[in-house]
Amino acid sequence: MAFTYPDFVRYQLARFAIISSLEMQAVAIGWQVYEITRRPLDLGLVGLSLFLPGFFLFLVTGHAVDRFNRRNLLVVCQCGFALCSLLLFIISIRGIHSPYPIYLITIFMGVVRAFNGPTGQALLPTLVQTEHYPSALAWSATIFQGSTILGPIFGGFIYTFFRGPSAVYIASLALAVTAAACSLQIKPSQPRARQPVSLATILAGLRYVWRKKAILGSISLDLFAMFFGGAAALLPVFAKEILHTGPFGLGVLRSGPGIGASAMALVLAHNPLRGKIGAKMLWWVAIFGFFTIVFGLSRNIALSLVALIIVGASDMVSVITRHTLVQLSTPDEMRGRVSAVNMLFIGASNELGQFESGITAQWWGIIPAVVVGGSAAMIVVGLWAWLFPDLRRAT
Numbered sequence: 001m002a003f004t005y006p007d008f009v010r011y012q013l014a015r016f017a018i019i020s021s022l023e024m025q026a027v028a029i030g031w032q033v034y035e036i037t038r039r040p041l042d043l044g045l046v047g048l049s050l051f052l053p054g055f056f057l058f059l060v061t062g063h064a065v066d067r068f069n070r071r072n073l074l075v076v077c078q079c080g081f082a083l084c085s086l087l088l089f090i091i092s093i094r095g096i097h098s099p100y101p102i103y104l105i106t107i108f109m110g111v112v113r114a115f116n117g118p119t120g121q122a123l124l125p126t127l128v129q130t131e132h133y134p135s136a137l138a139w140s141a142t143i144f145q146g147s148t149i150l151g152p153i154f155g156g157f158i159y160t161f162f163r164g165p166s167a168v169y170i171a172s173l174a175l176a177v178t179a180a181a182c183s184l185q186i187k188p189s190q191p192r193a194r195q196p197v198s199l200a201t202i203l204a205g206l207r208y209v210w211r212k213k214a215i216l217g218s219i220s221l222d223l224f225a226m227f228f229g230g231a232a233a234l235l236p237v238f239a240k241e242i243l244h245t246g247p248f249g250l251g252v253l254r255s256g257p258g259i260g261a262s263a264m265a266l267v268l269a270h271n272p273l274r275g276k277i278g279a280k281m282l283w284w285v286a287i288f289g290f291f292t293i294v295f296g297l298s299r300n301i302a303l304s305l306v307a308l309i310i311v312g313a314s315d316m317v318s319v320i321t322r323h324t325l326v327q328l329s330t331p332d333e334m335r336g337r338v339s340a341v342n343m344l345f346i347g348a349s350n351e352l353g354q355f356e357s358g359i360t361a362q363w364w365g366i367i368p369a370v371v372v373g374g375s376a377a378m379i380v381v382g383l384w385a386w387l388f389p390d391l392r393r394a395t
Contacts, residue, residue, distance in 0.1 A: 002136035007186045008127040012140060014182035015120065016147045018078055021175035023151025024158070025085065027254060028165035028172075029106070031247050032092070033099045034236040040366060042099050043233045044358015049103045051355070053110035054117075061114045070123040073115060075183045080112035082176035089169035127186075138269035141320055145265055145312070148258030156251020217388030218281065218322040224384075225285045225377040226315070232257075233354030237366050243301045256305045257312030264316040277321050278391040282381050284317040289377030296370030 002008050033042050054061075065073065084105055091101045128136045158168045232254070239250040288311055295307035360369035385392050 002128050002132050002139050005128050005132075005136075008136060010182050010185045011120075011124065011127055012143045014074070014078065014179040014186075015140070016143050017175045017182065018081060018116075018179035019144055019147035020151035020154070021081060021085065021172040021179065023148050023254070023258075024155030024168050024172045024175070025088065027152050027155035027247065027251050028159055028168040029088070029102060030233075030236040031159060031250060032165045033102060034240065036097065036099050040234060040237050040361035040369075041358045043236060044355040044361075045099070045103060046106055047233050047354025047358070049106040050110040050113065053107060054114035057111065057114045062118055064115065065118045065122050069188050070119050070126075071183065071186045071188050073119045074123060074186075075180050077112050077116035077119060078176055078180040078183060081109070081116075082173050082180065084109045084112065085169050085173035085176055089166055089173065092164065092166045092169060135269060137320060138265055141316060142262055142265040142269060145258045145262035145316070149255040149262060152251040152254035152258070153248075154251070156246075156248040156254075159247040159251075217384060217391030218278070218318075221281070221285060221380065221384045221388075221391070222318055222322055224380045225289065225318075233357045234361055234366050234370065237361070238304070242299065242366070243304060245301060249301065253301070253305060253308060256308030257315065260309035260312030260314075261316035261319075262312075263309075264313040265320070268316070268320055281318050281321040282385050282392065284314040286378050286381045288314040288318070289374045289381065292374030292377060293371050296367050296374060 029046060030043060033046060036042075087105050087108075088102070091105075096102070124136065124140060125133055154171070155168050158171055159165055161167075235253050236250055239245050239253055243249065243253075245253075291307045291310040291314070295304055295311065298304040298307060357369055357373065360372065363369075364372070
């Protein structure tokens with residue numbers, strides 16, 4: 001049982017706090033930027049500013065995670081997120097009429113995320129015994145999704161109640177500090193043999209992923225399907241212009257994928273995927289694309305929320321399958337570098353996907369952008385089933 005490990009419990013408390021903090025921030029940043037500019041493209045630029053640091057740093061971050069103490073790196077990252085919240089609070093109380101200060105802070109946030117993602121992924125398998133890792137992963141996903149449900153709702157509520165983003169950023173700062181305090185209680189891991197810094201060791205993660213076609217197929221499927229099918233960046237526009245709701249409604253909509261993902265994670269925690277997990281992953285990603293289309297066509301907030309819940313549930317199957325393939329088949333001394341490659345793909349699918357959504361919405365309008373994106377995600381599933389037979393046959 002994963003919760004019999006004290007360090008696992010501490011890690012999950014810290015993770016719940018930091019993800020809730022970031023989700024609250026995301027609601028406030030999205031609404032604030034759209035209020036300033038009224039352009040979908042600017043919402044996409046938020047995603048781009050979060051993605052680019054990870055793109056340029058992923059080789060460095062992966063090597064750092066394998067070379068230095070992961071617990072300490074995690075604490076530093078959480079302190080970095082706290083600093084971002086403080087900076088957002090300062091510029092908000094002074095009043096801003098341009099999104100560019102927010103972009104500068106989200107670039108710094110992207111640097112912190114570039115280190116935080118692979119650090120957390122590589123640390124988790126060391127907190128429990130190998131036989132308990134699938135259960136730990138499912139519970140970890142459940143807790144993660146719980147924070148993605150509560151974070152946006154509370155962020156939207158605080159934004160509405162206090163009539164502005166400043167209080168949201170203060171709450172986000174408090175949660176980030178709480179996360180750092182919890183992480184400090186995790187026992188430092190045993191020192192690992194440090195490999196010399198060289199081009200070969202830095203590129204080892206890329207070479208490993210390239211050789212393992214099931215891993216390559218799973219993370220690249222997530223990259224392209226979610227890249228085209230991501231509608232999260234456009235939620236402020238849908239909330240305001242299509243569904244005619246406010247910041248609290250935006251928070252509820254943003255929590256929809258978390259509700260679906262959390263429910264699916266609970267199901268998988270008690271009934272783990274067994275047999276033909278690659279084929280099941282492909283089917284669920286196709287469902288993700290279909291309900292993205294449903295969301296794009298909906299004019300009813302209840303139907304939109306249901307569609308987002310199913311989108312989140314289908315994405316969770318993909319997440320758990322991908323993480324299981326990546327972490328259990330990767331030696332501990334390489335987990336940081338392989339996790340950095342994985343996080344680069346995830347960042348490209350999420351944050352770069354937000355940028356793609358912002359551009360296509362600016363060109364075609366928000367509804368065609370989401371419908372075309374969902375359709376493209378379904379096409380990707382068919383192509384990947386043909387291109388990666390190892391993924392299709394993965395058990």
